[in-house]
Amino acid sequence: MQRMLSTELSAHVGQAVTIAGWVHRRRLLKSVAFLIVRDAAGLSQIVVTDPDVRAQLEELPEETVVTVTGTVKEHATGVEITEPDVRALSGAAAVPLPFEVHRPALSAGMATQLDHAALALRHPSRALALRVSAAATAGFRTALDRQRFVEIHTPKIVGTATESGANVFTLDYFGRPAYLAQSPQLYKQLMVGVFERVYETGPVFRAEPHDTARHLAQYTSLDAELGFITDHRDVMAVLTTVVAEMTATVAERTGIEVPEVPAEIPSVHFADALRIAGAPPDEPDLAPAHERALGEWAQREHGSEFVFVTGYPMAKRPFYTHPQPTDPRWSNSFDLLFRGLELVTGGQRLHRHADYLAVAPDPEKIAGYLDGLRYGMPPHGGFAIGLERFTARLTGAANVREATAFPRDLHRVFP
Amino acid sequence: MQRMLSTELSAHVGQAVTIAGWVHRRRLLKSVAFLIVRDAAGLSQIVVTDPDVRAQLEELPEETVVTVTGTVKEHATGVEITEPDVRALSGAAAVPLPFEVHRPALSAGMATQLDHAALALRHPSRALALRVSAAATAGFRTALDRQRFVEIHTPKIVGTATESGANVFTLDYFGRPAYLAQSPQLYKQLMVGVFERVYETGPVFRAEPHDTARHLAQYTSLDAELGFITDHRDVMAVLTTVVAEMTATVAERTGIEVPEVPAEIPSVHFADALRIAGAPPDEPDLAPAHERALGEWAQREHGSEFVFVTGYPMAKRPFYTHPQPTDPRWSNSFDLLFRGLELVTGGQRLHRHADYLAVAPDPEKIAGYLDGLRYGMPPHGGFAIGLERFTARLTGAANVREATAFPRDLHRVFP
Numbered sequence: 001m002q003r004m005l006s007t008e009l010s011a012h013v014g015q016a017v018t019i020a021g022w023v024h025r026r027r028l029l030k031s032v033a034f035l036i037v038r039d040a041a042g043l044s045q046i047v048v049t050d051p052d053v054r055a056q057l058e059e060l061p062e063e064t065v066v067t068v069t070g071t072v073k074e075h076a077t078g079v080e081i082t083e084p085d086v087r088a089l090s091g092a093a094a095v096p097l098p099f100e101v102h103r104p105a106l107s108a109g110m111a112t113q114l115d116h117a118a119l120a121l122r123h124p125s126r127a128l129a130l131r132v133s134a135a136a137t138a139g140f141r142t143a144l145d146r147q148r149f150v151e152i153h154t155p156k157i158v159g160t161a162t163e164s165g166a167n168v169f170t171l172d173y174f175g176r177p178a179y180l181a182q183s184p185q186l187y188k189q190l191m192v193g194v195f196e197r198v199y200e201t202g203p204v205f206r207a208e209p210h211d212t213a214r215h216l217a218q219y220t221s222l223d224a225e226l227g228f229i230t231d232h233r234d235v236m237a238v239l240t241t242v243v244a245e246m247t248a249t250v251a252e253r254t255g256i257e258v259p260e261v262p263a264e265i266p267s268v269h270f271a272d273a274l275r276i277a278g279a280p281p282d283e284p285d286l287a288p289a290h291e292r293a294l295g296e297w298a299q300r301e302h303g304s305e306f307v308f309v310t311g312y313p314m315a316k317r318p319f320y321t322h323p324q325p326t327d328p329r330w331s332n333s334f335d336l337l338f339r340g341l342e343l344v345t346g347g348q349r350l351h352r353h354a355d356y357l358a359v360a361p362d363p364e365k366i367a368g369y370l371d372g373l374r375y376g377m378p379p380h381g382g383f384a385i386g387l388e389r390f391t392a393r394l395t396g397a398a399n400v401r402e403a404t405a406f407p408r409d410l411h412r413v414f415p
Numbered sequence: 416m417q418r419m420l421s422t423e424l425s426a427h428v429g430q431a432v433t434i435a436g437w438v439h440r441r442r443l444l445k446s447v448a449f450l451i452v453r454d455a456a457g458l459s460q461i462v463v464t465d466p467d468v469r470a471q472l473e474e475l476p477e478e479t480v481v482t483v484t485g486t487v488k489e490h491a492t493g494v495e496i497t498e499p500d501v502r503a504l505s506g507a508a509a510v511p512l513p514f515e516v517h518r519p520a521l522s523a524g525m526a527t528q529l530d531h532a533a534l535a536l537r538h539p540s541r542a543l544a545l546r547v548s549a550a551a552t553a554g555f556r557t558a559l560d561r562q563r564f565v566e567i568h569t570p571k572i573v574g575t576a577t578e579s580g581a582n583v584f585t586l587d588y589f590g591r592p593a594y595l596a597q598s599p600q601l602y603k604q605l606m607v608g609v610f611e612r613v614y615e616t617g618p619v620f621r622a623e624p625h626d627t628a629r630h631l632a633q634y635t636s637l638d639a640e641l642g643f644i645t646d647h648r649d650v651m652a653v654l655t656t657v658v659a660e661m662t663a664t665v666a667e668r669t670g671i672e673v674p675e676v677p678a679e680i681p682s683v684h685f686a687d688a689l690r691i692a693g694a695p696p697d698e699p700d701l702a703p704a705h706e707r708a709l710g711e712w713a714q715r716e717h718g719s720e721f722v723f724v725t726g727y728p729m730a731k732r733p734f735y736t737h738p739q740p741t742d743p744r745w746s747n748s749f750d751l752l753f754r755g756l757e758l759v760t761g762g763q764r765l766h767r768h769a770d771y772l773a774v775a776p777d778p779e780k781i782a783g784y785l786d787g788l789r790y791g792m793p794p795h796g797g798f799a800i801g802l803e804r805f806t807a808r809l810t811g812a813a814n815v816r817e818a819t820a821f822p823r824d825l826h827r828v829f830p
Contacts, residue, residue, distance in 0.1 A: 003643060020643050022608075022791055040563065040611040063791040091767050094789035118605040118787025127609050134566040141553075148455065151549040153635045153802070155821045156571065156618050157584075157595075159829040169572075171586035171595065173632075174622065178828050180572075180586065187821065190533040190830075193437075194542055194820075196455040202617060203571050207589065217588075220568045228418060228435050352506050368830045372533025374509035376437055376478040387568070405609075406570045406602060413593050414574040415605075415783045 001069060005041040009079045012072045019044050019081065020067045020089070022122070023060055025102040033057055035086070036102070037068060038122075045080040046070065056086060062097060063119070065090035110399060117406050117415055129403050131254050133220075133391040137201055139249030140222045140385070143242040149224060150195040154187035156180060156203065160365050167207045169217075180205035183384065185320070188225040189349060190372040192380045199224040201387075209410065213399040216388060217408040225382030232322075232332040232348040235381040236308055239336065239344060240265050242385075243306070250394060258394060259305040259338070266298050267308035270330065285316050286335075295340025306343075310334045319359050322348035322381070332381070338393055346383025353377075416484060421452070421459040424494045427487045434459050434496065435482045435504070437537070438475055440517040448472055450501070451517070452483060453537075460495040461485065471501060477512060478534070480505035525814060532821050532830055544818050546669050548635075548806040552616055554664030555637045555800070558657040564639060565610040569602035571595060571618065575780050582622045584632075595620035598799065600735070603640040604764060605787040607795045612641040616802075624825065628814040631803060632823040640797030647737075647747040647763040650796040651723055654751065654759060655680050657800075658721070665809060673809060674720040674753070681713050682723035685745065700731050701750075710755025721758075725749045734774050737763035737796070747796070753808055761798025768792075 001018040009017060021039035033048040035057055046068055048054050060066065070084035098116045099108035101123050106113060113120035120126055141151070161168040161179045169180040184200050191198040200223045208215040224242070229235060244261040251258045268276065274283055276297050277290035286294070286309065298307035311330040314323055324330035333347030350356055353374045357363050363370060391403035401407040406415060416433040424432065436454035448463040450472055461483055463469050475481065485499035513531045514523035521528060521538050528535035535541055556566070576583040576594045584595040599615050606613040615638045623630040639657070644650060659676040666673045683691065689698055691712050692705035701709070701724065713722035726745040729738055739745035748762030765771055768789045772778050778785060806818035816822040821830060 020793065065791045065793045089766075089793050090791040091769065093791035094768070097790070116786070118608055119790045121606070121609045122790075130567065130609070131565060133568070137566060138556075138560070141556075145553070150546060151552060152545065152820060153548070153618070155633060155823055155828075157620070157633055157823055157828060169586050169588065171584050173584065173828055174624075174825055176828070191536070191820065193533055194536045194545070203568070205572070209589075218570060218572055351504075353509070354506065371531070372830065375512070375534045375537075376480045376505040376508035378435065378480045378504050405567060405606065408570055408572055410589055413570075413572060413588055413591070415787060 003067065006037070006039050006044040007041040009044060009072050009081070013074050013079060014072065016069065016071055017081070018067055018069045021065070023062050023064045023066055023093070025062065026057055026060075028054070028058065035068070035084070037066060044068075045078075046084045046086075047080050047082050048084060050083070053084060053086060059092065060086070060088055061093050061095045062100065062102065063093035063122070064088050065093075110401060114401065114407065114412060115415075121405055126402065128254060128256070129391055129395050129397060130405060132250050132256060132395055133387055133403060135250040135253040136246045136390055136394070137220075137222065137387060138253075139246035140201065140242055141199070142249065143245035144197070144199045144224055144238075147197065147238065147241070149197040149199045149226070150191075152184075152188065152191050152195075152198045152200050153202070154181070154184040154191075154200060156205070159368075167209070169205050169207045182206055183221060184223050185384075186366070186369045186372075188223055188382060189320075189377070189380065190369070192225050192227040193372065193375065193377055196228060196378070197224075197226040211410045213401075214389065214392075215409065216400060216404065217410070219389075219400075219404070220387035222385040222387055222390075223382065224384075225380060227378040227380040229348065229379050229381055231379075232310065232334055232346070232381055235346050235348065235383060236265070236267070236310075236334055236336075239346060239383050243336070243344075246390070247394070256395065261306060262302070262304050265306045265308055265336070266302040266304050267310055267334075268294070270309055270311040270313065273309045284313050291337055291342060292340035295337055298337070305339055307337050308334050309337060317347065319361055320349045320356070322350050341393060343390060343393065344383050344385050346381065348379065348381035351377040351379050418482065420456040421454050422456040424459060424487050424496070428489050428494060429487065431484065431486055432496070433482055433484045436480070438477050438479045438481055438508070440477060441472055441475075443469070443473065450483070450499070452481060459483075460493075461499045461501075462495050462497050463499060465498070468499060468501060474507065475501070475503055476508050476510045477515065477517065478508035478537070479503050480508075525816060529816065529822065529827060530830075536820060541817065543669060543671070544806055544810050544812060545820060547665050547671060547810055548802055548818060550665040550668040551661045551805055551809070552635075552637065552802060553668075554661035555616065555657055556614070557664065558660035559612070559614045559639055559653075562612065562653065562656070564612040564614045564641070567599075567603065567606050567610075567613045567615050568617070569596070569599040569606075569615060571620070574783075582624070584620050584622045597621055598636060599638050600733075600799075601781070601784040601787075603638055603797060604735070604792070604795065605784070607640050607642040608787065608790065608792055611643060611793070612639075614639040626825045628816075629804065629807075630824065631815060631819065632825070634804075634815075634819070635802035637800040637802055637805075638797065639799075640795060642793040642795040644763065644794050644796055646794075647725065647749055647761070647796055650761050650763065650798060651680070651682070651725075651749055651751075654761060654798050658751070658759070661805070662809070671810065676721060677717070677719050680721045680723055680751070681717040681719050682725055682749075683709070685724055685726040685728065688724045699728050706752055706757060707755035710752055713752075720754055722752050723749050724752060732762065734776055735764045735771070737765050756808060758805060758808065759798050759800050761796065763794065763796035766792040766794050
């Protein structure tokens with residue numbers, strides 16, 4: 001008999017069905033036993049009265065994979081399966097489990113969860129975060145596919161550390177040193193010369209010496225870059241459609257509550273942002289408290305959970321940032337804040353080869369990459385979204401490690 | 416004035432328009448000059464009769480980025496822009512170019528093309544291969560999204576080389592050795608325990624000591640894995656829908672001719688495949704000549720450019736392969752051949768923890784990964800498609816390096 005999902009049972013009351021999944025929980029009462037089976041779609045309840053089946057159930061610990069054939073019956077709050085025939089597909093699962101998956105919240109600490117990720121991720125709350133992540137990625141691609149962007153795949157092994165010398169992993173590349181790419185930044189810029197508009201969803205690597213709740217040694221970067229822009233505001237307009245599609249796809253696929261993305265997200269220049277946040281006018285960057293104040297201001301003044309801050313001081317942005325034409329102390333860059341936290345960074349880039357030679361910290365070292373810009377590049381810009389941080393902020397996870405399956409950090413390269 | 420694409424001009428005859436793109440070619444004739452501008456959608460022809468504009472054009476070498484404002488006129492074979500106002504956006508492009516992009520075929524050898532990839536990829540034939548690659552990736556995801564698969568992101572830095580000890584890149588991970596993942600194999604299996612059906616599109620790394628037309632040190636692997644299967648034939652059925660969606664999406668987005676994927680691809684067991692190919696019955700694997708013979712057989716007998724070969728000898732498949740229950744010399748695995756060349760490899764995997772302990776070449780070394788299988792795994796299987804090889808076979812590229820933007824190989828880690 002064809003296996004059916006838990007969510008399909010209610011359409012088959014009175015019929016014989018087969019389901020399959022994991023033993024989520026057993027409740028062995030005096031006169032009756034209940035078996036809860038978990039599949040990818042949800043939970044099913046099976047009522048066991050036959051003493052032989054009950055005896056069998058006692059030998060099938062939680063997380064054993066089973067198929068159950070029986071009859072669907074209505075009960076007070078839904079449907080259940082009665083008169084079951086139960087078969088184990090996996091052999092009995094290991095006992096004891098390091099923690100129980102069927103509790104409403106995982107009791108194990110983060111380190112234990114990460115040590116046993118293959119089990120912890122079966123908990124609905126952990127699995128949900130990864131579904132949110134998958135949906136956000138799909139929304140990112142949908143929005144950009146619709147706007148003529150072409151997906152690219154760029155090297156993760158690079159000959160020179162282009163983004164910055166620090167925090168880079170070194171590897172042995174056929175006997176020579178090479179590095180793991182910290183971002184696809186220069187590659188996506190070069191590909192603007194080919195397709196005008198490109199995106200990539202892929203891993204980036206940072207040898208972060210900080211052991212915090214928001215740093216990972218590998219994370220997924222959702223990168224986009226587009227040419228023939230007037231300035232950074234064209235990039236912000238595309239990003240707004242992208243964030244709207246990401247949150248809409250998350251809502252549609254997972255049902256979690258998502259913030260409303262205004263058609264036009266309020267925007268404030270860095271100089272004004274300092275004033276609004278009550279910071280001294282010579283501050284070179286926004287502190288977390290300032291970002292929180294700006295989040296409250298956007299909520300209060302514009303009813304928006306999102307706010308753009310533009311024009312960050314050039315001194316605080318990467319060398320490829322385009323200055324603000326009217327005042328080159330400022331830049332044509334932006335951050336997108338969500339509930340007072342930085343969510344996305346982007347901006348307009350330099351596009352003339354000569355301008356790069358003038359500002360790159362070590363132009364000889366990255367001459368090869370810069371060579372690609374000699375052939376004629378249009379004004380362009382882009383942005384990068386850290387997928388795990390985005391997911392953590394949507395789900396309310398306090399630690400970015402909850403938004404990725406097998407995190408990598410200072411102490412962890414396993415499992 | 417809003418910039419328009421080359422393909423939109425024909426709907427604006429008689430109107431003033433602005434286009435933008437790269438100087439693809441200039442033809443400076445005696446009484447008239449033609450400027451061909453290339454954008455992401457195609458080419459536009461601009462007619463120059465004004466001596467001042469002609470003089471300006473003489474100073475704008477090929478690949479300079481320009482905007483052109485003028486009037487759209489019909490001519491014999493399409494439309495052109497007349498009375499142009501031309502502006503350079505990028506500053507003049509570098510001259511001389513290492514090769515000309517406007518020729519029907521790139522005259523430069525592969526090494527020169529790769530040295531100047533940012534320029535070579537602007538040639539329509541090279542750009543087309545990358546568009547095919549993007550479309551194939553999109554089709555892969557569409558087919559699997561439709562069948563309840565969840566996208567995952569797995570670690571590219573691993574503590575132990577799981578797939579095989581050879582051909583693995585070693586890196587310095589915060590002072591300890593770690594390795595670049597050769598495949599997401601064990602991770603995607605563990606994630607079957609969470610979502611039942613998963614896929615990943617991401618980079619994998621092989622320290623290939625072979626300098627051939629089909630080996631890359633980094634390539635994009637399109638991986639899928641699904642649980643609750645009966646055997647490898649369930650995997651082959653999913654793969655058939657995936658390849659059909661990939662080719663359909665390529666045809667739709669790029670217009671290139673693609674092979675027809677039968678609703679049921681013909682399938683032949685390894686033992687019969689040897690017979691058909693005229694090979695001795697004790698051959699342990701199929702040689703390229705055998706694969707070609709099978710391709711011809713499938714075309715002749717079934718009118719199919721695709722053919723599955725199943726049941727490869729266990730001795731020739733990875734340790735996680737599930738044996739054929741009726742005869743454990745053979746395996747529940749398959750290759751998909753396209754025009755006589757291997758395109759995809761897949762199969763059913765072992766799913767019981769004890770079975771892994773019995774066969775893994777070095778079970779202690781990968782104990783942590785195998786631990787995840789202790790918690791109960793359903794019968795499962797999957798496949799992996801090498802995106803660059805798939806693209807090369809669809810476009811007819813002789814070298815897999817033509818199907819990726821910035822290839823990595825034994826000799827090349829740049830640009």
